[in-house]
Amino acid sequence: MTNKKPLPRSPKRRLSWNDPGLRSLIYQVLVLSIVGLGVWYLVSNTLHNLAVRNISTGFGFLDREAGFAIGESVVDYTPADTYGRAIWVGILNTLRVSVAGIIAATLFGTVLGIARLSKNWLVSRVASAYIEIMRNIPLLLQLFFWYAIITEVMPGPRDALHPMPGVFISNRGLKLPSVQGDALDWVMGGLALAILAILVLGHWAKKRQEATGNIFPLGRAAVALIIAFPVAGWLVSGASLTLEMPVLKGFNFSGGITMSPEFAALLAGLIIYTSAFVAEVVRSGIQSVNAGQWEAAEAIGLSRSRMLRLVILPQALRVIVPPMTSQYLNLTKNSSLAVAIGYPDIVSVVNTTLNQTGQAIEGILIIMAAYLTVSLSISVFMNWYNKRIALVER
Numbered sequence: 001m002t003n004k005k006p007l008p009r010s011p012k013r014r015l016s017w018n019d020p021g022l023r024s025l026i027y028q029v030l031v032l033s034i035v036g037l038g039v040w041y042l043v044s045n046t047l048h049n050l051a052v053r054n055i056s057t058g059f060g061f062l063d064r065e066a067g068f069a070i071g072e073s074v075v076d077y078t079p080a081d082t083y084g085r086a087i088w089v090g091i092l093n094t095l096r097v098s099v100a101g102i103i104a105a106t107l108f109g110t111v112l113g114i115a116r117l118s119k120n121w122l123v124s125r126v127a128s129a130y131i132e133i134m135r136n137i138p139l140l141l142q143l144f145f146w147y148a149i150i151t152e153v154m155p156g157p158r159d160a161l162h163p164m165p166g167v168f169i170s171n172r173g174l175k176l177p178s179v180q181g182d183a184l185d186w187v188m189g190g191l192a193l194a195i196l197a198i199l200v201l202g203h204w205a206k207k208r209q210e211a212t213g214n215i216f217p218l219g220r221a222a223v224a225l226i227i228a229f230p231v232a233g234w235l236v237s238g239a240s241l242t243l244e245m246p247v248l249k250g251f252n253f254s255g256g257i258t259m260s261p262e263f264a265a266l267l268a269g270l271i272i273y274t275s276a277f278v279a280e281v282v283r284s285g286i287q288s289v290n291a292g293q294w295e296a297a298e299a300i301g302l303s304r305s306r307m308l309r310l311v312i313l314p315q316a317l318r319v320i321v322p323p324m325t326s327q328y329l330n331l332t333k334n335s336s337l338a339v340a341i342g343y344p345d346i347v348s349v350v351n352t353t354l355n356q357t358g359q360a361i362e363g364i365l366i367i368m369a370a371y372l373t374v375s376l377s378i379s380v381f382m383n384w385y386n387k388r389i390a391l392v393e394r
Contacts, residue, residue, distance in 0.1 A: 046361065061357045062087070068352055072260055083353050090349030091370050097263065097345070098332045098374070101270040105331060106324075108271060109278025114308065116283050123137045127279070134276040140337055142273055147265035147341045158253050166245045172252060174259035181241035183234045190233030194225040201225075215310075262343035266335065274331045281327065285320035286312055317389050325382040329375050336371070346370050 018025065050057055062084035069079050074092040077085060115127035134142075151171050155161065160170035166177035179187070198221075205216035234241055238371055246256030259267075287313050297307040338345040354363035 028044065046263065050081070050361075057359075059359075059362055061353075061359050061362070064357075066356075068356070071342070072263065072344060083357070086349050086353065087346065087366060090320065090344060090346035090382060093343070093349075094332075094335055094338075094345040094370070095374070097270065097338070097343070098335050101267055101274065101331050101335070102272045102328050104267075105274040105278055105327075106267055109275035110282050112275060112279035113282025117286060117348055118268070131276045131279050134272055135280075138272075139269060139273045139334055141338060142336055143265060143269040146268045146272075147256060147261065150261040150265055160248075160253075166243075166256065168248075168253060170253075171261065172210055172258075173261045174264055175246040175253045175256050176259065176349045177246065178255070178257040179241060180244045183214045183237040183241040186233035186237035187230040188233075190229035191226065193233075194229035197225050197229070198222045230282055260343075262338070262341050265341055266329070266343050268337045270331055270334060273334075274327055277327050277330075278324065281320055281323045282316070284318035284323075288319045289315045314389075318386075321382060321389065325386075327377060328378050328382065333371060334380065 047057070056175040065079075065083055066081055066083045066086040067079050068086070070077055070086060070089050071090040072093070074096055075089060077089045112127050115123050116131065118124045118127070126151045129168060150173070154171045157168070157170045157172055159174075162168055168175040198218075201216075201221060202218055205218050209215055244255045246253040278316040286308075293311055293315065294307060301354060302310065335345060337348045339351065342348070350363045350367050354360045357363075
């Protein structure tokens with residue numbers, strides 16, 4: 001039998017201030033204790049002051065009747081609904097302008113960023129001037145400007161601008177045709193399926209190109225799917241579907257859908273302001289790609305548009321996505337300036353609520369929670385997308 005040597009005992013760890021791990025632990029405990037004491041003091045002091053003034057606390061007011069109207073809403077709402085319903089309408093209004101603004105600012109800003117790098121002197125200078133001017137004018141001033149243009153400069157409904165059939169621009173806002181009928185749900189379902197099919201097809205086309213080098217005409221296929229699926233949904237439903245055109249009756253329009261002056265001014269201001277920052281993000285991302293990539297793409301005979309779409313932009317995205325996340329968050333939070341021009345977003349609705357109920361602390365907490373939830377959701381999605389397009393090291 002072989003004698004096994006006993007394993008050496010690890011030396012006992014002695015508590016010493018020279019131990020960096022111990023110092024780090026103590027510092028973290030101290031910081032957490034200070035933060036906890038600060039929160040406890042603020043909460044207890046607030047509750048004490050409210051009790052002294054006989055001010056009730058809690059969120060029970062959300063179940064009471066609101067009693068005030070909201071100018072526009074995504075869902076049905078009447079003054080007889082509860083405060084909770086009114087706040088939900090405000091959140092949906094904020095999401096509506098934020099989503100529309102993010103999509104439009106991304107598209108417009110990308111075009112501007114590419115235009116600034118154009119070899120055409122005039123196109124490049126016009127894009128540069130736009131970017132520098134819009135970035136340096138405060139957003140609140142731009143909102144006031146666009147709201148004044150719509151409400152003061154635009155003509156009344158009787159003399160409304162009529163750029164195309166069914167479209168009217170006046171000081172009452174923008175009137176557009178609307179689709180009505182029982183088949184609308186089927187059409188929207190077909191559109192959702194078309195978008196899902198395009199995403200699946202795009203993934204397949206990318207794998208196919210990597211394996212064979214052949215480029216699939218995804219753009220034409222996407223257009224065909226967006227047209228075919230909704231039409232198929234309409235045919236399958238067998239229900240009616242009509243296009244309702246806005247018509248001038250008396251002093252205003254009836255029919256169609258309306259984009260109010262407040263919504264139009266807010267959306268225009270957010271898009272124009274944010275697209276200037278998006279353009280700079282896109283420009284810096286494109287310039288971060290090595291010049292050899294342009295030369296290699298040109299050497300194999302790709303056109304400039306295909307160079308951008310197939311070679312440059314996919315690589316630039318890895319630089320573009322992180323700062324673009326910040327721009328999306330800024331746009332969402334900047335939508336709170338809607339209260340200055342009367343658009344009923346979450347801030348405006350909660351302000352009315354707390355003025356009627358006196359629940360100021362609860363109202364501010366609701367606004368903070370709403371923006372925190374939306375911002376974190378955007379961050380989670382963009383971080384997921386950033387990891388998805390990141391280079392995988394071998």
